[in-house]
Amino acid sequence: MPLPATWRYTGRWIKKTAWRGAVLVAVALLVWPGAVRAEPATATAALQEFSPPAKGSALVINIPSFTLTYFRDGKEVKRYPVAVGKPTAPTPVGSFRIISKVVNPTWYPPFGGRPVPPGPGNPLGRRWLGFLPSGYGVHGNNNPSSIGKAVSLGCVRMRNEDVEELFPLIPVGTPLMITYETLGLETDPMTGQTCLVFYPDVYRRGTPTVEAVLARLKKSGLDGHYAPAEIKKALVASRRGASFVSLGTCVRVAGQEETVETTVVSGETLLAVRPVLAAFKLPVGWDARRKAVVIGTAVLPVHLVEQRSFARLGDLQRVLGIKSAWNDEDKVLELFQWAVKVNGEDLGCGAWYEGDQVWLPAGAIAQALGTKVSWDPERQVALGAEKEWPGRLRGQELYVSPAVLAELLSAKVTVLAGERLVEVVERAAVVPVTGAPEAPAKEEQPTLPPPAAPPAAPAADEVQEAAPVRALEENTPAGDPAVSPPAKPPR
Structure with a gap:
């Protein structure tokens, strides 16, 4: 989901505590002037605003969220999970362009050694999208478990099937923005729910304060929507992983509207169970052993938050036949059986x-x-x-x-x-049968089941073929980036 136009990306260039960073930047600027546009900044300052171009493709990688988002004609098309550079070899932040595309690349280890040809043992996978001539790129991998972690030497890893899907859609010259945003806005397409999300500070560049978050919300026209106490709680929780602060969702049942409390689990919005079932006049029971809500003979799995039950929309439909549809015009979630x-x-x-x-x-x-x-x-x-x-x-x-x-x-x-x-x-x-008069409409008069007994849950761009790539990547198993050895300069 693209962020509002008023929302500004925050980023910061690599901390150059060693000569390696200076050399890489110098090489990049000499070989490809204008390739890098990055400035020092704090993690909470508004650095630069990015809007996807109205025509063509664009990519946005956000390091703390471990995501790569593909835009087409200014609209988000798909978001992919990725792995990024470890803290000792961080992925660069700034504005770039795709400068090369390779099918079945050969990997030349940056520390020397025998080249690795295309195949299952190649850490670059089957596709390469380069964005810096010094060896940075977006590519596949031979270690799927590394996705969602900070473990590479600065490159951006994707699942092989994902990068192969993306590859033909991205021509050389496609703009690429790499950001370091620990704060974002997400919208659940199923419920229209907009929530704040706080991502972990993987490079320890500093998380925003509650006051800074409130100030940014005010600039985005969202002041007063989120309680400072909830923001503070989410900031603390983000040390362990992504945390969310959600608003209630406006729900419409049989023409009646009310705001129903929500919670977000792994990016999915869940609805409070009791007000939803009350709107359908369904009795609510609790099974302590199974930790589930019981309605007649149906058992509804729930997620507990401070002794309150929340359910997924898919489970409401599967177990109780309660269907849902987001009404974008009225900005309400329609629920109906x-x-x-x-x-x-x-x-x-x-x-x-x-x-x-x-x-x-x-x-x-x-x-x-x-x-x-x-x-x-x-x-x-x-x-x-x-x-x-x-x-x-x-x-x-x-x-x-x-x-x-x-x-x-x-x-x-x-x-x-x-x-x-x-x-x-x-x-x-209604097309009548030839030669026979059309029968008048006749309404069926079925015997309708009572609402308290819901059904039980059923059990092209120019591409180099097999070209060598000297990438800043290594065939390192996913692990704790904190114990990874410092990266050495490429040869």
């Missing part, structure tokens, strides 16, 4: 079930059919053609029965109780 399809397409919001009756959102269905429907909110009736139809107002939407909807919109409405699905087809889309 009965799905609605209009002319074969998912509506994106569901039906409301009560007692033995399904209630359908008349306005949303009419809009999907390319028409409009009017209603009187005080009397809760739909209006049209000098006639009124009864309904029920929930929030800002009028819900009507399948029979009323069929007459109101001249549509065929089919209720599939076993699938908890309502299909709506406009009359013009």
Whole structure:
């Protein structure tokens, strides 16, 4: 997810405590002037702003998050996990461009020794994307367990399958920004949830203070959204790994909206269980032995945070049939048990079930059919053609029965109780059988299950072929970077 335009990347160049760093920078500037654009800065200062180009490809690598993000035409396409340089040989920070591409590279060890040809033992993997002539690049690897760690000699490692997927999409000259951001904004595409994320300070360059975080949030128009106490707690937790501070998500159930508490686990937003089940009028029980929520015969796995239960959206659908869809226009998360399809397409919001009756959102269905429907909110009736139809107002939407909807919109409405699905087809889309008159729409009248008994959980660019690469990389097993020996200058 691209950061807001007002969000500025923070970065700092390598601490040059030895002659090695000075030599590498000098070589880079002599061989390729303009290759490096990096300035000294603190880890909390706003250094430079990066916006992906409106046309073409671009890459952003953030060291603390161990991620490489691919942008196309200014939009994020995909994010990949990577490994970066260890603290004694950090990955450089700054603005670069891809200067070379190699298929099946040969590795020449920087400390001398016999070259390693392409194959399973080659630490560069099967693809190389160089960004500095002094030997830095993005490449595959022969040690997948190193991904997500700071263990290389400064290069950026990817999984072989990931770099092979990315390789044909990146032409020579593609801009590459490498940042050192311990603070970021993430948005969960499933819930629309925006949260703060604090990444570990892998190079010990300093984490931002609570005051600095609040100041940056204010510049981004997010002041007042996050409590200082929560920020402080997340900063402490980030020493062990990425930590998140989330806001509640606005949830809509049957037209009624409320803010539901959320938590973030491994980048995924989880919803508080009790308010969600209460909105569907489902009883809640607790199984202490299994540490799970029990609803009738169904068992819902949960994540506990300070004695409060949170559930994944996937588990809510798998166990209880509660489906979800993010409404980007209204910025709410729609939750529903009965799905609605209009002319074969998912509506994106569901039906409301009560007692033995399904209630359908008349306005949303009419809009999907390319028409409009009017209603009187005080009397809760739909209006049209000098006639009124009864309904029920929930929030800002009028819900009507399948029979009323069929007459109101001249549509065929089919209720599939076993699938908890309502299909709506406009009359013009219904093709009658040749030689036989079209039968009038007939609503099914199924026996609907009570809501308290949900279903149980079911068990090209120019490419050099096999060219040699003298990379700042070594075939070193993943381990604790703190005990790695200092890097020696390349030969």
